[in-house]
Amino acid sequence: MTTSAANGPARLPILMYHGLHVDADSRGRFDPVYSVAPDRFARQLDWIQAQGYRCLLLDEAMQQRGDRAVVISFDDGDVTNVEVALPLLVERGMKAEFFITTGYIGATGMLSADEVRQLAAAGMGIGSHGCSHAFLEDLDTTALMSELDDSRCRLQALSRRPVDAIALPGGRGGERELQAAHGLGYRHLLGSVPGPNLRARGDRCLQRLAITRAMGMQDFAALVRWHGLAPRLLQARHAALSLPKRVLGNQGYQRLRERLL
Numbered sequence: 001m002t003t004s005a006a007n008g009p010a011r012l013p014i015l016m017y018h019g020l021h022v023d024a025d026s027r028g029r030f031d032p033v034y035s036v037a038p039d040r041f042a043r044q045l046d047w048i049q050a051q052g053y054r055c056l057l058l059d060e061a062m063q064q065r066g067d068r069a070v071v072i073s074f075d076d077g078d079v080t081n082v083e084v085a086l087p088l089l090v091e092r093g094m095k096a097e098f099f100i101t102t103g104y105i106g107a108t109g110m111l112s113a114d115e116v117r118q119l120a121a122a123g124m125g126i127g128s129h130g131c132s133h134a135f136l137e138d139l140d141t142t143a144l145m146s147e148l149d150d151s152r153c154r155l156q157a158l159s160r161r162p163v164d165a166i167a168l169p170g171g172r173g174g175e176r177e178l179q180a181a182h183g184l185g186y187r188h189l190l191g192s193v194p195g196p197n198l199r200a201r202g203d204r205c206l207q208r209l210a211i212t213r214a215m216g217m218q219d220f221a222a223l224v225r226w227h228g229l230a231p232r233l234l235q236a237r238h239a240a241l242s243l244p245k246r247v248l249g250n251q252g253y254q255r256l257r258e259r260l261l
Contacts, residue, residue, distance in 0.1 A: 010067045011226065014073055014208045015224070017034075017041070017075070017085075018031060018075050027109065029078055031213075038084050045089070048224070049092055056071060058097060070224065071096075071097060072089075077105065097165065098126055101169070116155070120161065127155075128186075132147065133170075148181055149184055152166075164187045165188035168191050178205070190206045194208070194234045194238050
């Protein structure tokens with residue numbers, strides 16, 4: 001990503017979604033924290049539109065002036081990305097970035113290869129989320145490069161366009177991972193640290209705002225505007241979770257999370 005702080009947007013909220021599910025019986029892979037109900041997602045889109053924001057792809061958003069651009073992103077590649085999110089976005093003339101874990105393509109509840117092509121044909125952004133969803137900082141150099149390059153090559157073949165954006169699985173990654181991704185041609189790197197991207201820089205991951213199932217419209221609006229208590233609580237939660245991640249390690253923390261959910 002070459003956009004400088006001087007040339008980039010004043011503020012760029014990047015919203016992070018996963019699947020859109022009514023309940024645990026819905027098609028796809030339901031997550032009790034991150035599966036947003038479809039009707040709530042539709043209301044969020046309508047609020048964005050009513051407030052005069054434009055939902056753009058990353059490249060477009062990075063060229064905007066002011067603070068009326070929003071990027072919507074989806075991680076993993078749940079089948080609801082096509083079945084639920086795509087028609088709601090198209091109906092409103094909106095675009096979104098879909099970061100797909102290529103090893104999940106064709107798996108139960110996940111996008112098929114044809115559905116990845118369908119997203120690309122509809123003008124949506126296609127980005128990498130690794131091959132296996134492994135936390136990149138846990139991998140040796142050979143495995144790291146394979147995750148980055150193999151996923152990118154497959155998505156380029158499916159979408160028939162360059163893939164130069166990656167959302168780091170679990171948001172885990174440091175200087176080694178950033179340099180490796182840049183070396184392979186990735187320009188946009190997205191993490192999970194919450195923030196409004198007040199300064200667009202190419203030497204770190206872009207911040208994102210995790211949209212959760214229990215989030216109400218008031219908190220959603222506060223996050224997009226980056227105003228009030230909700231952003232501070234999100235930052236505090238992220239900071240609080242960083243300690244057990246450091247103590248337990250990525251795999252230990254993930255096992256603990258799965259037991260608690």
